[in-house]
Amino acid sequence: MDSPTSDKVFVSLETFRIELPSWGFANTGTRFGKFIQPAAATTTEEKFSDAGQVHLFTGVCPTVALHVLWDFPEGVQGAEEIKRFANRYGVAAGSINPNLFQDQEYKYGSFGNPASSVRRRALQHTKDSIEIAKRLHCRDISLWFADGSNYPGTANIRQRKQWFVEALKEAHGELSADQRMLVEYKPFEPAFYHTDIADWGMALLLSRAAGPQAKVLVDTGHHYAAQNIEQIVDWLLTENMLGGFHFNDRRYADDDLTMGSIDPYQVFRIFHEIHFFEWETGQRADIAYMVDQSHNLKGKIEAMIQTVAMAQQLFAKAALVNAKKLETAQKNCDLVQAESLLQDAFATDVRPAIQDWKVSKGLPKDPLEAFRQSGYVERITKERAAKNAHNVSSYA
Ligand code: RM4
Ligand code: MN
Ligand code: MN
DSSP, rough: OOOOHHHHHHHHHOOOOEEEEEGGOOOOOOEEEEETTTTTTHHHHHHHHHHHHHHHHHOOOOOOEEEHHHTTTTTGGHHHHHHHHHHHHHHEEEEOOOOSSSSSSGGGTTTTTTSSHHHHHHHHHHHHHHHHHHHHOOOEEEEEOOOOEEETTTTHHHHHHHHHHHHHHHHHHOOOOOOEOOOOOOOSSSSSSEEEEEEEHHHHHHHHHOOTTTTEEETTTSTTTTOHHHHHHOOOOOOOEEEEEEBOOOOSOOOBBTTTTTTTTHHHHHHHHHHHHHHHHHHOOOEEEEEEOOOSSSOHHHHHHHHHHHHHHHHHHHHTOOHHHHHHHHHOOOHHHHHHHHHHHHHHHHHHHHHHHHTTTTOOHHHHHHHHHHHHHHHHHHHHHHHHHOOSSSSO
């Protein structure tokens, strides 16, 4: 690789940070069963400890996303403890995710529930989550709703939309000036007939209705198989409405497989559109890159380190697309040249340059190997095996 190319890799990596999900370190399963990992995190403190390891070896994951019910069983009071964990393990609290789907009350929805008492409860939980975020100096409150219905005619879809508008507006009113509300969408699951926020257009309209600090969150697993995600990304960028990503990969639905494991070119294309937007506009896109995946079978910390390596590679590869040449090729309708610019960048082996960058930062060249050598997994396996044998709940 020539030095201008490796310079581009270096520049791209300087700013690239990716947030880890606390729930990615806990035991999870499918709806058919759960295979316990003896080393999985069983407490919020252990999740911070594990996320701290990923950051220690990769240097690019300074924050961890938290789920309010799973990580703050005592609600707002839990914030003080989280500050201690953050100090102890070297990773700060990142986005705060209210949990509006697990309590029995939410059987028929949260913000869209026909019972006003449940809607109020969901709103209060969201406000508490915003308060937690304030206490921990977290910028983003990330909202995902399981709300929807399973059978035609059973829900008043228009009325529910209105309830969503009202609740999101009221929650938005609680944000401090530097906070954001991220609104995530998902086409189906757990609801299988209609989902209240089913796609990016619905998330966009609701975010606009909520207020200027609300933006859309794109979870790469939350699309129908043939959808063009990078086009959605482009449209949201031009509307200044792209707030962040939940990265994961999928083959069928919301499979939550590790990022880039099935279709790395998909992630590359998303990153390319972001780089190209930044190049054309001279603006830096203010996007929170987050991982949202849970490894049912892979070792959790290893899978996360593997994910970070994949994210860096694809982000760096996308930075190699020659934007000037691409602009010309697009203008001239030189299709083969334009497409080849993407393909050439994607085919470039950026791993040696990434290793050089790591060395320049005092980070291990091979974080996975360094982590394996550290003995951490052996230690936590001993410490946690007994606790995990009895732990049957998911994520928390
Ligand atoms: C949902 C969605 C949310 C995540 C939950 C656990 O499908 O992706 O972002 O918090 O799963
Ligand atoms: Mn998600
Ligand atoms: Mn999901």
